[in-house]
Each structure stands twice: as structure tokens, then as C-alpha cells.
Amino acid sequence: MKYFNTIVDWNMLNSNEQKNILLRPIIKSNSFIKKKVKEIIKNIQISGEKALREYTILFEKCHINEFEVPKEKILSSSLYVNQSLKNAISIAKKNITSFHKAQILPPVDIETQVGVRCQQIYLPLSSIGIYIPSGIAPLFSTVLMLSIPAKIAGCKEIILCSPPPISNTILYAANICGVDKIFQIGGAQAIAALAFGTKNIPKVDKIFGPGNAYVTEAKLQVSSFFNGPQIDMLAGPSELLIISDETSNADFIASDLLSQAEHSVSSQVILLTPSIELAKKVVISINNQLKNLSKSDDILTALNNSVIILTKDLSECIKISNTYAPEHLIIQTKEPRLILKEISNASSIFLGPWSPESAGDYASGTNHVLPTYGKSVSSSALGLCDFKKRVLIQELTSQGFMDLSNTLETLSEAEKLEAHKNAVKIRVDFLKENI
Structure with missing residues (x-):
């Protein structure tokens, strides 16, 4: 079996080598994908659900008569979800709800001068579309992350699309979170249907959710139309950066690196530490833990994009991290909150040994829809404000x-x-x- 053993000394690299080692994996968006997605969008606009059926047969190998999932099937999904999973989903829902309710902003209402009243109010988006990919596993956690803030914001209509057959877990999560309609459609064609509407599928104001290269390209293209919807963000491959010192637990760090590398072969994980002893322990632990993981081959491919970087001190770790601007940042040091004060670029931060990235992915309460590819320099994690719009009022x-x-x-x-x-x-x- 292959193993991971990539440790480099930052200060032994020249400036170009330092820059190159922090490069993300290349996002595949070739001319074929662009052309194919453009063709799909055009066909959906012209032929509507006839084209949807053809694409569903072509890509999903399914013959669908009615795209909307009947209410009876949605309600009966509860029978096929075991109680322990229901309990876990309930806890996650409670925590996500609490955190996003705390994001409700008060309106602004002031007199800028006597007789000049200015206000800022927040109105919910009327309708939103949620795309939930199927892939290797049903991402029911993303249903929670998108539909819960949408309900809190007051969105009048929440439409969910996912490739057929939609798992009972996704149907169950959507039902308890108040999703209004669920359609069994996948890929770029689902994004086009949400963007422009069909006979039975409503047009939405904004589209949320992850997906493959075709889905991502479709989101980009439909948002460029004059009458197209807004989109949440264009997310690249998942990424994690960890800052640690000699007090860190090597097994914890190794497990976090592996958990994020598990997302896809294009994921990237990086460890920054001034401790060579810790770095060596992490390498040993990674390779030991890999033996017990079913996706070890895919994880090893992701680890080819990844590296452990030795630094002269923690200050250098902070500088590198701020340059990289990671999607997920774990700070596992003796005093993580001291490091936190110096962090300027990261999408979601996890402090201390008991805060694995898995907590944010599922149930701590924070949102797991995050900007990647260094976009945390200027962009933010998904939150309540993404489901609302600001309206300004003045009265003199x-x-x-x-x-x-x-x-x-x-x-x-x-x-x-x-x-x-x-x-x-x-x-x-x-x-x-x-x-």
C-alpha cells in the first residue's frame, strides 16, 4: 500500500517554491463542460420538462413521469430512517437553528439630521432553490444547512432538487425543515429548471448548494442571464489547514486531515507546525489510520495535493495561513485564542483539540457552506443574510x-x-x- 510522507521545510524553499506549494488543485472547467452546459440550459428553456425527461434518462438512467415527489412519499420517508439518526438530525437542527436565529439583525432607523429619517430593513427572498447532490452519499446535512436559515429568514417558498432516486434521509430532513416542494432532478438540467422554471417547477430568485463541475458551471451560466437567479457561491474542492505546536495531539491532527481529504480526490489538506517531532508523529498516524479507512485510495490521491510544512515558529504559521486563506482552519495549539487574534483570512475556524472539523460539518450549529479557493479573503460563510435582502428607506x-x-x-x-x-x-x- 502507498503511504503519505510529504514534509517540507518552509525556509528551505525559495519564493516561487513557497508560492507553488500553496497552490490549490486545478478546478476542471474545460471548454467541453462549458459548451455542454450551455446546450443543456438552452434545451430546458425551449423544451422544458420534455428535455428534463430526456436528460434524466441519459444521465440518471431513470424514466420519470412526475418530477415532483408526492407528499405521501415525503411523509412516509420517516418510516425508513432509524430513530438514532432521527435523534442526531434533531440535535443538529436545534443547534443550527439556534446559531442562525442569533444572526437576526435589528432594523436601522435614525434621523441623520432633523427631519431626515433613514431606515434599513431586511426582507426575505421570495423563493429559493436548493440543490442537493447524491454522488457517493446523500448529503442530508446540506439540506439542514440551507433550509433552516431560509425558514428563519422567512423565505416564502423553498424548492429542493436532487438526482433520482432521492434517499429517504434527504426526504425526511427536507420535510422536518419545512421544504415546500421536492423534485427528483439532477445535474445542470436541475439548475436550469430552477433558474427559468418549467410547467411544474417554479422559477426561483436564488440557487444554493454544491455540485460537480457541470452543476457549478450551470450556476455560473444561469446567474449571468439578464433574468437569471442569484447564486450562493462557486465552491471549489474542500480544503483544510491546521496550525499546531508541540503540545498538539498527533492522532487528532491526522484524523482531521484524513476526514477532509475524504471529501474528494481534489481536496487539499495542509499542516503547519514548527515542531518536526509532531510532524513525524502525524505522518505515522496518518498512515496507520489509513489502513482502516475504506476510501484509502481516494484519500491518498487527495493527499498528493497536500503537505506538512515545517516553520520556524507559530508567527510564520499564521502568516502562511493568512496567505492561503483556507476554507477550514483548525488551531490546535497550547493557547489557540491567542493565535485567533492574528487570523485575518479563513472561512470557518475550529479552536482546540476538541473541535474537529466534523463538528462544523454536521451539528455544532455553524454553516458548512463556505467559500473556498482563497475566497475567504473577501467572502463569508453562508449565513442568514444570504437569504434576505437589505432595503433602504428615507422619509423627509x-x-x-x-x-x-x-x-x-x-x-x-x-x-x-x-x-x-x-x-x-x-x-x-x-x-x-x-x-
Whole structure:
């Protein structure tokens, strides 16, 4: 059996080598995928559910008469989910609900000057689409992560699409989270159906959820249409970076690296540590734990994208981490919160030895839909605000308007916007004549 043994000394690398070692795996988005997705979207727009049926036969090898899953089947899914899993889902739902309810923002309502009232309110998106891939396992956890904040935000309609046959676990999770309609459609064709609607599938305002290269490309393309929906984000392969010191538990670190490498062959995991002794222990532990994992071959492929980096100290670890801007960051050091103060770029952070990345994936309460590929430099984890829109309101009294009118006329005149100035002057003249 092959094994992992990639340890490099950061300070023995030149600047180009340091840059290259932090490169992500290349996202496959070739011209064939772009062309095929464009063709699928066009066919769905023209032929609707006829095209959906053809693609479902072609890609899913399924003959579907009715795409919508009947209510009876959704309700009966509960019979096929064992009680221990139901209990676990219930705990995860409670924690995710608590954390996202805490994100509710109060409206802003102030007078910027006497008689000039400005407000900011938050309104829910009317309808959203959730895409849940099937792949090697039904991602029912993503159903929780997307539908729970959508319900808290007050979205009026939540539509879920997933490739057939949809697992009972996904149906059960969707039902207890208040998903309105479930359709057994997968791939780029599902994204197109959500984006533009068909006879029976509603058009949505925004599409959420992960997927393969075709799904990701479809999200990108439909969001570029004039009347297309918004999308949550374009997520790349999963990634994890760990900062550790000599006090860290090598077995814990190895298990976290392996758990994230398990996501896909394109995943990437990195350990940063100033301790060569710890690095060697982690290598041994990785290879020992690999023997007991059924996906060891796929994990080893992901580990080809991965590395353990030796640094001169923890400060250098922090600098490298901020440059990499990881999706997941675990800080397993003697005083992790001291390190936290110096972190500027990461999507989701896990502190201490008892906070595995698995907790965030499932049930701590935080959202597991996160920006990847270094996007945490400017983007945030999915949250309640992604299911709402900000609306600004202003209301001026006659006196408040008069007090501000000279400023408005001066500024609009300076920008040579005559009609803007005129909209102010007409009101000023009216008030002078009538009051």
C-alpha cells in the first residue's frame, strides 16, 4: 500500500517554491463542460420538462413521469430512517437553528439630521432553490444547512432538487425543515429548471448548494442571464489547514486531515507546525489510520495535493495561513485564542483539540457552506443574510427637506445633473409659495 510522507521545510524553499506549494488543485472547467452546459440550459428553456425527461434518462438512467415527489412519499420517508439518526438530525437542527436565529439583525432607523429619517430593513427572498447532490452519499446535512436559515429568514417558498432516486434521509430532513416542494432532478438540467422554471417547477430568485463541475458551471451560466437567479457561491474542492505546536495531539491532527481529504480526490489538506517531532508523529498516524479507512485510495490521491510544512515558529504559521486563506482552519495549539487574534483570512475556524472539523460539518450549529479557493479573503460563510435582502428607506419632512435642499442643489449642479437639481428646486419653490 502507498503511504503519505510529504514534509517540507518552509525556509528551505525559495519564493516561487513557497508560492507553488500553496497552490490549490486545478478546478476542471474545460471548454467541453462549458459548451455542454450551455446546450443543456438552452434545451430546458425551449423544451422544458420534455428535455428534463430526456436528460434524466441519459444521465440518471431513470424514466420519470412526475418530477415532483408526492407528499405521501415525503411523509412516509420517516418510516425508513432509524430513530438514532432521527435523534442526531434533531440535535443538529436545534443547534443550527439556534446559531442562525442569533444572526437576526435589528432594523436601522435614525434621523441623520432633523427631519431626515433613514431606515434599513431586511426582507426575505421570495423563493429559493436548493440543490442537493447524491454522488457517493446523500448529503442530508446540506439540506439542514440551507433550509433552516431560509425558514428563519422567512423565505416564502423553498424548492429542493436532487438526482433520482432521492434517499429517504434527504426526504425526511427536507420535510422536518419545512421544504415546500421536492423534485427528483439532477445535474445542470436541475439548475436550469430552477433558474427559468418549467410547467411544474417554479422559477426561483436564488440557487444554493454544491455540485460537480457541470452543476457549478450551470450556476455560473444561469446567474449571468439578464433574468437569471442569484447564486450562493462557486465552491471549489474542500480544503483544510491546521496550525499546531508541540503540545498538539498527533492522532487528532491526522484524523482531521484524513476526514477532509475524504471529501474528494481534489481536496487539499495542509499542516503547519514548527515542531518536526509532531510532524513525524502525524505522518505515522496518518498512515496507520489509513489502513482502516475504506476510501484509502481516494484519500491518498487527495493527499498528493497536500503537505506538512515545517516553520520556524507559530508567527510564520499564521502568516502562511493568512496567505492561503483556507476554507477550514483548525488551531490546535497550547493557547489557540491567542493565535485567533492574528487570523485575518479563513472561512470557518475550529479552536482546540476538541473541535474537529466534523463538528462544523454536521451539528455544532455553524454553516458548512463556505467559500473556498482563497475566497475567504473577501467572502463569508453562508449565513442568514444570504437569504434576505437589505432595503433602504428615507422619509423627509417639509422642514427637513428645506434644510437639506441647498446641499442637494449644490451637489447635483456640481455633477451637471440638471434634472436632479430641478426635482429639488420645484419642491423648494412650492414650499416658499404655500407656506
